[in-house]
Amino acid sequence: MTILESTAANQYDAIVVGSGISGGWAAKELTKHGLRTLVLERGRDVKHVTDYPTGMMSPWEFEHRTQLPLEIKEANPIVSKCYAFYEGSTHFFVKDAEHPYVQEKPFDWIRGYQVGGKSLLWARQTQRWSDFDFEGPARDGFAVDWPIRYADIAPWYSYVEKFAGISGNKDGLPNLPDGEFQKPHEMNCVEDYFQKQIASKYKDRNVIQGRCAHLTEPKDIHFQQGRAQCQHRTICERGCPFGGYFSSNASTIPWAAKTGKMTLRPHSVVHSIIYDEKKGKATGVRVIDANTKKMTEYYARIIFVNAAALNTNLVLLNSTSNRFPNGLGNDSGVLGKYVAFHNYRATISAEYDGFLDMKTEGRRPNSPYIPRFRNVHKQETNFLRGYAAGFNAGRGTYTNQDGIGADLKKNLMNPSWGGWHVGSHMMGETIPKENSTVQLDPNKKDPFGIPQLAINMFYDDNDEKMIKDFHEQFTEMYTAAGFKNIRTRDSKQAPGLDIHEMGGVRMGKDPKTSMLNKWNQLHACKNVFVTDGASMTSTSTQNPSLTYMALTARAVDYAVKEMKKQNL
Numbered sequence: 101m102t103i104l105e106s107t108a109a110n111q112y113d114a115i116v117v118g119s120g121i122s123g124g125w126a127a128k129e130l131t132k133h134g135l136r137t138l139v140l141e142r143g144r145d146v147k148h149v150t151d152y153p154t155g156m157m158s159p160w161e162f163e164h165r166t167q168l169p170l171e172i173k174e175a176n177p178i179v180s181k182c183y184a185f186y187e188g189s190t191h192f193f194v195k196d197a198e199h200p201y202v203q204e205k206p207f208d209w210i211r212g213y214q215v216g217g218k219s220l221l222w223a224r225q226t227q228r229w230s231d232f233d234f235e236g237p238a239r240d241g242f243a244v245d246w247p248i249r250y251a252d253i254a255p256w257y258s259y260v261e262k263f264a265g266i267s268g269n270k271d272g273l274p275n276l277p278d279g280e281f282q283k284p285h286e287m288n289c290v291e292d293y294f295q296k297q298i299a300s301k302y303k304d305r306n307v308i309q310g311r312c313a314h315l316t317e318p319k320d321i322h323f324q325q326g327r328a329q330c331q332h333r334t335i336c337e338r339g340c341p342f343g344g345y346f347s348s349n350a351s352t353i354p355w356a357a358k359t360g361k362m363t364l365r366p367h368s369v370v371h372s373i374i375y376d377e378k379k380g381k382a383t384g385v386r387v388i389d390a391n392t393k394k395m396t397e398y399y400a401r402i403i404f405v406n407a408a409a410l411n412t413n414l415v416l417l418n419s420t421s422n423r424f425p426n427g428l429g430n431d432s433g434v435l436g437k438y439v440a441f442h443n444y445r446a447t448i449s450a451e452y453d454g455f456l457d458m459k460t461e462g463r464r465p466n467s468p469y470i471p472r473f474r475n476v477h478k479q480e481t482n483f484l485r486g487y488a489a490g491f492n493a494g495r496g497t498y499t500n501q502d503g504i505g506a507d508l509k510k511n512l513m514n515p516s517w518g519g520w521h522v523g524s525h526m527m528g529e530t531i532p533k534e535n536s537t538v539q540l541d542p543n544k545k546d547p548f549g550i551p552q553l554a555i556n557m558f559y560d561d562n563d564e565k566m567i568k569d570f571h572e573q574f575t576e577m578y579t580a581a582g583f584k585n586i587r588t589r590d591s592k593q594a595p596g597l598d599i600h601e602m603g604g605v606r607m608g609k610d611p612k613t614s615m616l617n618k619w620n621q622l623h624a625c626k627n628v629f630v631t632d633g634a635s636m637t638s639t640s641t642q643n644p645s646l647t648y649m650a651l652t653a654r655a656v657d658y659a660v661k662e663m664k665k666q667n668l
Contacts, residue, residue, distance in 0.1 A: 112363070115400040117412075124351070125652040131361040141368060247609045256654040257646065381668075409601045409634040412634035429625045431623070435615055448571060452520040467492040498515060531560065629655050
């Protein structure tokens, strides 16, 4: 079949590029409105339950007891740095040699190319952003002003939270709005103690239970999805056969499929978006079959680009025409610029002598969280913006391996409890900079003949000052709580391991300084929408995935209304 002959057969109402967290939501919402929707995924298909080969395996059933063999580590020096990459999960991660990219500066790009994308691998933390986040750039002057505020997206947060299932407490914090929560996971005694200590000593700091996409009180809408309550197995990165946490595979993709309106096409590497200069709009997508390397064109009235932040930049940069010689919609010249991420370099740990009559049992897929408390109401430090932090406490056992025969057996059968250990990690907001970029390498191509992405991101002086402040403030807080043997650490890791890259196709009010309007719609090509991490104007200190979901549902609602008005 030639490209011209395939025109009629390849016509859809909508095309979604990518099937991860935001792509899944685009598929669900578009098909809900009756649109015949083609979902393109560059990786293989992964069906919920049947394609989780390690989901029910015990450690002793793995050849290497879940450890990575040396040859796999040496062959994958980048992805091996990811905390979730081990013998039980390697099949959901992109291997270094298979999809090359250019590191103009060190950047550890962690990817999941399969149906569901990184929704099978995410850490499932789901906090709403507040007006302190959406107003931050305008107040501090570090990026362009967001075109939306919290009130614009709040109803859509509620909409996606009810369907996805989010656990947490209603904490009543202005800098971390409450949501539609199921019951929270419990803190242990030391975490509860630290919460009370901080509350008694600081008016502006809070230790709360983290909010996460795990079902703790499944509702009818979740049972309709075929999902069940979280089993607290904490092997989520293998895929959850119970659907205990939210993923595209367990939730939005099968929900879209049930409408009969979705066509899912795996092994489809999107080359570029087709722009028709006579019509003044995009008409479709060029796709390379990952198995045959054959290129085919698919057509639709609207296109949602949800390929994950950096690949969305790549697709738009590679979509050139006489009208857009520097990438689709790139009249402003900012495409691929102002990319940012989260700073996870700093950690702090300590020990606590109390509660030696208490211990923990079982597993918990979540931990307490300390929302941003620096520069919230006013600029009070020598750096812009701030950081949030995780917190956890635990107590391990020690096994005496001395002796021989019966004595050794007795020692092994009677482990003794050690003391409590506590720890925190920083999640800092990096500043979007014009010279923090992704672009197409002029010489190097990937296995599909598409230019490789050249990544140029780096920490700056603001990040270094933020790390110093995190160590100072948490040392003070730990000391105030009576924690001992406090140890600070800076991993010096390259950007990328946070897996929170954002920007490059940012939203904004002014088409001269941004790519997308307040509806995530390209200013210069109205029937193309970008609702994944590429659309983010700044990065906040909260995890971003919940905001991607809400922006996507909101954008689809707008797009469908515009289609009915014959505006698209």
